Amino acid sequence: MNTAASRNANTAASSDRGQGYTDHLERSQRVWDRWSDWYGLSEKDFEPIRERAIDRLDLQDGDHVLDVGCGPGVNFAYSRSQIGSEGQLVAVDYSPAMVENATDRVDQYGWENVEVRQADATTVDFDEQFDAVIATLSLGVMPDAHSTIENIYRLLAPGGRLAVVDVRPAPSGPLRLLNPIIWRVFRWYANWNPENDVTESLHHVFDECELAETVFGTTAYAMDCRKSNGSDRFGGCCSQSDIDR
Numbered sequence: 001m002n003t004a005a006s007r008n009a010n011t012a013a014s015s016d017r018g019q020g021y022t023d024h025l026e027r028s029q030r031v032w033d034r035w036s037d038w039y040g041l042s043e044k045d046f047e048p049i050r051e052r053a054i055d056r057l058d059l060q061d062g063d064h065v066l067d068v069g070c071g072p073g074v075n076f077a078y079s080r081s082q083i084g085s086e087g088q089l090v091a092v093d094y095s096p097a098m099v100e101n102a103t104d105r106v107d108q109y110g111w112e113n114v115e116v117r118q119a120d121a122t123t124v125d126f127d128e129q130f131d132a133v134i135a136t137l138s139l140g141v142m143p144d145a146h147s148t149i150e151n152i153y154r155l156l157a158p159g160g161r162l163a164v165v166d167v168r169p170a171p172s173g174p175l176r177l178l179n180p181i182i183w184r185v186f187r188w189y190a191n192w193n194p195e196n197d198v199t200e201s202l203h204h205v206f207d208e209c210e211l212a213e214t215v216f217g218t219t220a221y222a223m224d225c226r227k228s229n230g231s232d233r234f235g236g237c238c239s240q241s242d243i244d245r
């Protein structure tokens with residue numbers, strides 16, 4: 001699979017998206033580079049909901065899968081177990097330190113069908129479309145999650161599926177009182193972006209989307225989305241010859 005060659009994306013480059021965007025992205029890099037060595041301490045906390053989300057993608061042997069904001073590669077072993085040695089897993093993360101840790105994981109296990117790339121998920125482009133995309137705990141920290149979701153849609157093949165796990169302010173109940181404190185901590189810890197409304201953007205961009213489950217007092221959730229067959233909204237990704245390759 002030739003994923004190294006980049007195409008002329010019909011999304012604006014990260015640097016053309018305005019100062020607020022660039023500031024958020026640069027802060028993200030600092031924050032996630034800093035946490036990269038400590039991420040393992042909390043990596044198991046979300047493992048069950050992440051694995052259930054991947055299960056619902058119903059991946060098949062040979063599928064091509066994109067992992068968006070992969071961190072140190074927490075989803076790699078499980079995703080790879082679903083696509084077999086003929087499948088391809090491509091992962092992107094903006095933090096060079098996270099990419100290094102993810103690459104170390106790939107090297108440690110000798111996974112030849114996993115490729116990790118340092119890139120902004122909102123503007124990254126590939127010479128192929130994917131059967132499925134996984135975005136766990138990453139959309140909420142993007143500088144502009146709506147544009148990231150549009151890019152994911154573009155990169156998915158018709159009929160492709162997206163599995164999202166993310167966190168959100170408590171929508172109701174007593175936990176709501178803690179929202180201002182929790183989210184201030186999250187902003188500091190994770191560069192969480194309060195301007196993103198991930199669930200609203202998913203519903204807006206995708207042809208089908210449903211809330212699959214919630215945990216941790218409904219503050220963590222999983223959404224399953226699907227691009228309809230034959231859809232080419234947001235410009236499509238690849239020429240037919242790219243797809244046939």
Ligand SMILES: C[S@@+](CC[C@H](N)C(=O)[O-])C[C@H]1O[C@@H](n2cnc3c(N)ncnc32)[C@H](O)[C@@H]1O
Nearest residue numbers: 032069070071093094095098120121136137138
């Ligand atoms: C909370 S971690 C999630 C890691 C992993 N997916 C998980 O489920 O644990 C968020 C990740 O998103 C990455 N990230 C933030 N902004 C990004 C962007 N614009 N493009 C790609 N990755 C980004 C961060 O570097 C970080 O590794």
